[in-house]
Amino acid sequence: MPTPPQPALDRTSRRLILRDHVGNADVRAFVDAAGWTFVGQIDRDLEHGIGYEAKWSTDGGDAHYVVDEFADVVYLLAPDAAHASIENALSVWTLDELIEDSYVHVYPAGWAKSVLRLGAGAPVVADERVLDHLVFSAQHADVPVRRAALWAMVYAAWPEFTEALTALARDEDPGIAREALDALELLSAAQAGGR
Structure with a gap:
């Protein structure tokens, strides 16, 4: 990646x-x-x-x-x-299509790609369907899926992800844990800036 x-x-x-x-x-x-x-x-x-x-x-x-x-x-x-x-x-992914696509992948590579795309295309205000799926994906056994969920949360930039990112900051994978700490800093700075 x-x-x-x-x-x-x-x-x-x-x-x-x-x-x-x-x-x-x-x-x-x-x-x-x-x-x-x-x-x-x-x-x-x-x-x-x-x-x-x-x-x-x-x-x-x-x-x-x-x-x-x-x-x-x-x-x-x-x-x-x-x-x-x-x-x-232009042919654009709707939010419903992004959500649906993120649920159809069972293999880690497809799951990670669709979760990251979902985060990139997330609305400005938290959507419960997106929130639930990204938090669920952040608990996946596969490291690339957890990493994709982490960065999908950064793209969405919702304060509702603070708890999930805090949990990822304690992840068994040191790379995920480090990136989750970085993500928390990014989101904290964005929220302090008025977003």
């Missing part, structure tokens, strides 16, 4: 996870049709845990296209007012 990210914990809308078949050309065509103004981009720098990101200005605020290699997803982070047009033009 690549270096853990520093996902934007101050987001005000859900990350819209694009399906695998949505390509750069599809996003570019949508952005052009929507009349968004290109602001700039951040080039990929995997050594520092940075994926490619492009930014546009829209009528409702800034929109970001992010290639997140840690979560193995590509998403748009845009103002809520733009969500309907994005969902109508």
